[in-house]
Amino acid sequence: MEAKYKVLRDNIHHNLWNGIFWAIGFNLVTPFIGVLAARLNATNSEYALLSSVPALLTILVTLPAALILGRFRKQKRIIAGLIVLCRFFYFLLIFVPLLPVSKVMALIVLVGLYNATNTIISVAYQSMMGEIIPLGYRNKVFAQRNMWTGVCGMIVALVAGWGIDRLTYPLGYQLAFSVGFIAAMVETWYFMKLKIPSEDIEPDAPHASGTIGEPASSLPKNNFKSRIGRFKLNVQLPFYLFCGSAVIYLFAWQAAWPIFTKIKVDTLQATNMMISIDAIAGAVGSLIAFRPWAFMADRKGNGFTVFGSALSLALSPFLWIYAPNMIWICFYDFLGGFSTAGLTQAIFNRLLEIVPEQGRQRAIAIYTTLSQVSAVFAPIAGMAMYSSVSYTACMSVLGIGRVIGAVCFLIILFPAVAGWFQQMHRQKGLPR
Template sequence: MDRHTTNRNLRLLVIELFWASIAIACYSFAAAFLIQLGGSNLMVSLLTSAAALVNALTSIPFAMFLERIGNRRPWIIGSLLALRLGHIGLIFVPFLPAYRAEAMVALLLLINVPVALFNAGWLPMLGDIVPLAQRARLFSARNMTMGITVMTTTFLMGRWLDAAPFPANYQLMFALAVVASLLSTVYVARLTIPPSPVVERTAGRHRPTFVEVRALLRQQRSFANITINTLIFNIAFWMGTPLQPIYFVRELGASDGWLGVWLALISGGQIIGNLVWPRLIEKRGYSWVLLRAATASALYYFLIGAVPDLTLILLFALLFGAVSPGVEISHFNILLEVCPPERRAFSIGVFVTVMNVGFFVATLACAPLIDLVGAQALVLILAGVRLIGALLFVVNPVRAATIEIAKVH
C-alpha cells in the first residue's frame, strides 16, 4: 500500500478504538453484574472459561477457512458486527423470570463464535497493513487512546452504577456500550484491507489436522517457544480475571464504585506506560522490553495478595497498568514476526487456540481452587507462576531476525 493509504489506516485504527474502548469499559463490569444477578463463583468462572472454550474449538478451523479466501474484509466486518449486536442481549437478561445468570453466560458463549472468526482475520491483518517500523508507535497510540477512554468511562460508570438503581443502571450502561461499539464498527469498515495470500489445499485437506500443527511447532522453533512461554506466563492473568472480582468484592468488600476506580487506575497506568515503553523499544528492542516488563508484572499479584487493603490495591493497580503496555506491545510484535508470513493466519490460529485452552482450564479451575486454598492464597500462588512464566523468556528464548533488523534501523 502507498504511504497515504497506510497513514489513513493508522488513523482509522486509533479512532475506531476510541469508540470500542467505551464499550470495553462498560463490559468490564460484566462479572460484577453476574454476581448481582445471583451468579455463584463457578458462574463467574464460566463467564470467561466458556468463552475461552469456544475460541479454542473454533480458532484453527476459522483460520484455515480464511486462509483459502483472498478477500477477507467481508468476514472481518461481518463477524465484528455480529458480535457487537449480540451484546444487546445483556440489556434484556434482567427481565427473565429465572436462570438469569445462566442465560448471561450462555449469551456470551454464543457471542464468542463471531469473536473467534473476527480474531482469525483481524490479528493477521494487522501484520499486513501496519509496517513493522510503525507498529510500536501505532500500538502505543491505540493503547493510550484505550487507556484514557477506559479510565474515564470506568470511573464514570462506577459512580453511575452506585448512584442508579439496579438493574436499570447496568441496562443503560450496556445500551451505551452497544451504540459506541457500532460506531467503532463503522470506522473499521472504512479500512483499506489488501487481498491476503491464499493457501491452496489439495483434496482431503480441508479440515485442520494435528499433523499440520505439529509440523508448525517443529519447524518454527521461535513460534513454539513463544507459545509455551506465553501459556505459562498468562495463567495468573487468566485465573485472575474471575478471581479478582471475587477476591475484591466478596472478601474485601469492594463496591461497584471502587471497581470503577480500580479499572480507571489500571487504564491511567497504561497511559503512563505507553509514553515510556515505545521509547525503550526503540533504544533496546522488543525482546529486552518484554523480559523486563513481564518480570515486573508479576509484582502486582504479589502485592495485592500480600497487602489486602483496598486503598493500597488502587496504587498497585496503577503500577500494573504502567507495566502492561510493555508486555503487550513487545509480545504482539514478536509474535507477528515469528509467524511465517504465508501462514500467518494459521499460525496465529494455533497460538490463539493454545491460549484459549489455557484460559479455559485456568478460569474453570478458579472456583474449586478458591474453595481449596482461599482467594488470598491463590493470588500469591499465581504471582509465583507469573514470575516463572516471565523467566521462561530467558530460559526458552524467542528470536526473530526481522525484529533485530528493525531495532538496528
C-alpha cells in the same frame, strides 16, 4: 510513492478511531460484568465459569474459523459482520436481569459467545495489522492507539460507573450496554474504512484451494495430503517455544482472575463506582506505560520486553496478599495496568515478528487457541486453590507460577537454548 504513504496515513487514522470507539463500547460493558454477576448472586463456581466458558468456546471456534477465513481473499466485510454480531451480545445483555430463571448462566453464555467471537476478530485484526502497518511503524502506531484507547476508556468507565449507581437496577446496566452497542457500530464503520493491500489487488489466477498466494493447480482438490497440508504452518522454532512459554505464564496469570473479581465484589463490597475508579487506575497505569514499553521494545527488542513486562506483572499476586480495601486494590491495578500494557503490546508485536506473512492468520489462531486452553482450566484451578488453602498461600503460588513463566520467556531468547531445541527436534523429526 506519495499515494502509498497517503494510504498508510489514512489507515493509521482510521485504526486509531476504530480503537477509540472499541474502547468506548468495551468500557461500558466489561468492567461491570463481575458486579452484575454479584447482583445475580453468582457462586464461586459461577465466577470461575465466567472465565472458563468463554475460553472453552474460544478453543472450539478460533482455529476452525481461521481456516475458513483463510479461504477468502477479501475478508474485511466478513470481519465487519463478525464485529456487528459480536457487539450485538452487548445489547442482549440488557435482557439478562429480566429472565425468570438462570440469570447467571445466561450471563455466562452471552459473555462466552462474545469472547469467542471477539477472539476470531482479534486473530484476523492482528493478521491485517501485520500487513497494513509496516514493521518500522508498529511500536509507535500501536503505542499511540493504546494510549488514546486508554484515555477514552478511563473517562467512559468513570461516567458509566457513576451513572449505573445512580439509576435504578437494572436500568443503569441496560442503558450502558445499549450505548456500548451503538459505539460498536461506529467502530465497525471505521474498520470498514481501512485499506487492506491484498484485498485491493486482484489475484493473477483463481485460488480454488482458498490459500492466498498459491495457484489452484499446486493443491489438487481431492488430494488428502493437500487437505492435511492446509493445517501445516510455515513457522520456525521460536514460534513453538514462544507458545510453550505463553501457556505456562498465562495459566498462572488467568488463574487469579476470578479470585480478584471475588475479592473486589464480595469481600470488599465494591460498587459500580468503585469498579469504575479501579478501571481508571488500571487505564492510567496503561496510559503511562505504552510509550516506555515501546521505547524499551525499540532498544531491547520485543522478546526481551515480553520478559520484562511479564516479570513485573508477576508481582501482582504477592501485592494482593495485603488487600484491606479498594484504595489498595486501585493502587495494585494501577501497577498491573502498567505491566499489562507492556505485555499485551510486546506479545502482539513479537508474534508479528516470528510468524511469516504466509500463514500468519493460522499461526496466530493456533497461538490464541493454545493460550485459551489454559484459560479453560486456570480459573477453575485458581478458585479450587482459593477454596482449599489460605489466601496468602494461594496468592504466593500464583505469583511464583508467573515468575517461572516470565523466566521461560527470557530463556528461549538465548541462542544456546534455541540450538539445543533444534538438535532435539532434528533427532525426533519435528518441524524446525
